[in-house]
Amino acid sequence: MERLWKYAGRHRRQILWGIAMLLLTNICTQTLPLIMRAAIDGIEFGETTDYLRAIATALVLVAVASAVFRTLSRKHLFYAARDVEMDLRSDYYRHLTSLDGGYFDTTPSGELMSRATNDLPQVRLYLGPGLLNAVNTTVAYVTTIPLMLMISPKLTFVILAVYPPSLWLLQRLGKQLFNRTKVQQKEMGRIAAYVQESLAGSHVIRSFGIESERQEQFNDLCVANYDASIQLAISRSFMWRLVISLSTLSIFIAVFVGAMEIIAGRLTIGDVVAMVEYMGILAWPTFALGWVLSMRERGRASMERINEILDRVSNISEGNEELGEETPSIEVDGLHIGYGDSPVLEDVQFSVPAGHTLGIVGEIGSGKTTLVKTLMRLLPVRSEMVKIGGRDITSISLRSLRSQFGYVAQESILFSKPLSQNIAFGEPEAGLDKVVDSAEKASLDPGDPSLPDGLETLVGERGITLSGGQKQRSSIARALLISPSILVLDDALSAVDSETEERIIDELRRLREGKTTVIVAHRVSAVSHADQILVLGERGIIESGTHETLVASKGAYAQLANRQALQEGLL
Numbered sequence: 001m002e003r004l005w006k007y008a009g010r011h012r013r014q015i016l017w018g019i020a021m022l023l024l025t026n027i028c029t030q031t032l033p034l035i036m037r038a039a040i041d042g043i044e045f046g047e048t049t050d051y052l053r054a055i056a057t058a059l060v061l062v063a064v065a066s067a068v069f070r071t072l073s074r075k076h077l078f079y080a081a082r083d084v085e086m087d088l089r090s091d092y093y094r095h096l097t098s099l100d101g102g103y104f105d106t107t108p109s110g111e112l113m114s115r116a117t118n119d120l121p122q123v124r125l126y127l128g129p130g131l132l133n134a135v136n137t138t139v140a141y142v143t144t145i146p147l148m149l150m151i152s153p154k155l156t157f158v159i160l161a162v163y164p165p166s167l168w169l170l171q172r173l174g175k176q177l178f179n180r181t182k183v184q185q186k187e188m189g190r191i192a193a194y195v196q197e198s199l200a201g202s203h204v205i206r207s208f209g210i211e212s213e214r215q216e217q218f219n220d221l222c223v224a225n226y227d228a229s230i231q232l233a234i235s236r237s238f239m240w241r242l243v244i245s246l247s248t249l250s251i252f253i254a255v256f257v258g259a260m261e262i263i264a265g266r267l268t269i270g271d272v273v274a275m276v277e278y279m280g281i282l283a284w285p286t287f288a289l290g291w292v293l294s295m296r297e298r299g300r301a302s303m304e305r306i307n308e309i310l311d312r313v314s315n316i317s318e319g320n321e322e323l324g325e326e327t328p329s330i331e332v333d334g335l336h337i338g339y340g341d342s343p344v345l346e347d348v349q350f351s352v353p354a355g356h357t358l359g360i361v362g363e364i365g366s367g368k369t370t371l372v373k374t375l376m377r378l379l380p381v382r383s384e385m386v387k388i389g390g391r392d393i394t395s396i397s398l399r400s401l402r403s404q405f406g407y408v409a410q411e412s413i414l415f416s417k418p419l420s421q422n423i424a425f426g427e428p429e430a431g432l433d434k435v436v437d438s439a440e441k442a443s444l445d446p447g448d449p450s451l452p453d454g455l456e457t458l459v460g461e462r463g464i465t466l467s468g469g470q471k472q473r474s475s476i477a478r479a480l481l482i483s484p485s486i487l488v489l490d491d492a493l494s495a496v497d498s499e500t501e502e503r504i505i506d507e508l509r510r511l512r513e514g515k516t517t518v519i520v521a522h523r524v525s526a527v528s529h530a531d532q533i534l535v536l537g538e539r540g541i542i543e544s545g546t547h548e549t550l551v552a553s554k555g556a557y558a559q560l561a562n563r564q565a566l567q568e569g570l571l
């Protein structure tokens with residue numbers, strides 16, 4: 001909750017205004033029973049019409065003022081709560097984007113979505129209506145009780161005697177409510193994660209014909225959510241009942257004991273009416289107390305879920321050095337890297353002078369992607385293992401380091417935007433000429449009949465679906481457009497035919513003169529022109545050299561090259 005108050009502190013003016021308006025609203029509300037008492041006792045004791053008219057006017061004026069202050073208090077407090085929600089959401093997004101990639105590999109994205117869509121509004125409700133009612137309740141009690149004491153201390157004590165045990169019970173129920181809320185919110189998160197995964201993998205689900213199994217699993221999740229929601233509703237309604245009973249009991253006592261006091265001549269009818277009115281004023285805040293507590297517990301549970309993410313620090317630390325403009329060299333020395341306790345690469349050593357082309361081949365799972373991700377610090381790496389431009393990679397600012405790279409990942413991701421904007425993703429202000437030029441260099445034909453609006457065709461989730469090869473070429477065009485110092489193609493030619501691959505490779509050789517290119521590939525043909533080729537095997541480099549030296553040494557690379565030459569001959 002500390003974090004929430006820090007956020008609320010940024011909008012304290014707004015909140016203080018809201019609280020000030022609430023105080024004024026309460027002053028008006030508290031005055032009304034006194035005016036009522038004066039009216040009733042006035043009638044009973046035969047006051048003049050002018051006196052009664054003045055009282056009626058005062059009643060109307062106070063009621064209008066109360067309505068105005070009430071509206072303003074809500075405006076200020078609800079706006080502040082919306083502002084806090086917006087700030088939190090924006091920071092939540094920023095924080096997510098700063099976390100290391102490994103985090104997203106292990107956390108379902110539906111879970112993360114659920115926190116932003118279900119939990120953040122709960123926090124807002126706690127801060128807006130929750131705070132409003134908490135202040136209202138406090139003010140109502142603090143101001144009403146002295147006024148009640150002024151009328152009849154005896155009646156006041158009798159009425160309030162039921163409160164302490166009830167508040168104790170409410171507090172206990174609050175804890176139960178908090179736990180049940182957390183369970184329910186977790187179930188909601190699981191449903192969101194399941195739906196998100198099912199939508200993303202809908203083709204796979206259909207192709208395996210397992211819709212009904214998935215439906216059953218989903219139903220199980222729904223049942224778990226249903227049970228958790230029912231448990232929560234029981235807790236909540238029990239709390240409500242308790243609060244309502246408390247308030248009804250107090251009014252009953254007020255009327256009963258009040259009547260005795262009137263009979264005994266110690267109180268007037270006006271006194272008892274005012275007393276019952278005050279009970280009425282206390283009724284809603286007491287009523288709202290249950291609601292505030294439930295809101296507080298929900299807000300607290302939600303904030304805890306959001307904190308879990310916000311407190312998570314990226315295990316990739318920031319550096320503070322900046323790289324210069326010139327193409328940097330790459331030096332890897334004694335690199336050990338893996339995931340958790342499983343090593344993937346051990347004692348890797350190689351260097352790439354600025355402007356060279358590096359080819360990386362190896363079996364699936366040999367660590368090719370891991371290696372290139374390490375160069376960009378998409379994975380946590382210990383210091384002194386990798387140097388870029390002669391500087392330890394961990395001391396370079398992430399922004400400066402990554403701005404050197406153009407990365408074409410194995411899996412092409414296109415956003416729901418026109419193709420041209422996808423290509424200009426790294427440089428949104430690039431002109432159309434540059435976009436067309438990059439597309440052509442990546443062998444992507446804007447006139448292709450499958451692109452009805454050429455480069456303006458909407459692609460991605462809300463647009464047309466491109467073929468695997470088109471997606472790869474679009475991703476290559478996106479990387480080429482920014483003309484990076486180091487271009488990394490991570491198996492980025494796997495979905496194009498060998499003719500297109502050859503065209504793209506030729507284009508790259510021409511374009512990338514003086515700049516560094518790293519090509520991860522399955523096909524030997526994609527790396528054969530490289531200045532240096534690394535062959536990865538179990539836990540590291542098993543061979544390295546140029547195409548010619550590797551073929552001559554008749555090792556794993558030569559075997560791969562032979563196998564592929566045979567396959568091509570058969571085709």
Ligand code: ADP
Nearest residue numbers: 102105339344363364365366367368369370371
């Ligand atoms: P390649 O690119 O050569 O196919 P990768 O670098 O993708 O290989 O993977 C190397 C090994 O690391 C594989 O055994 C893979 O299962 C494992 N691996 C890759 N990514 C992760 C991850 N995020 N968490 C745990 N293990 C991973």
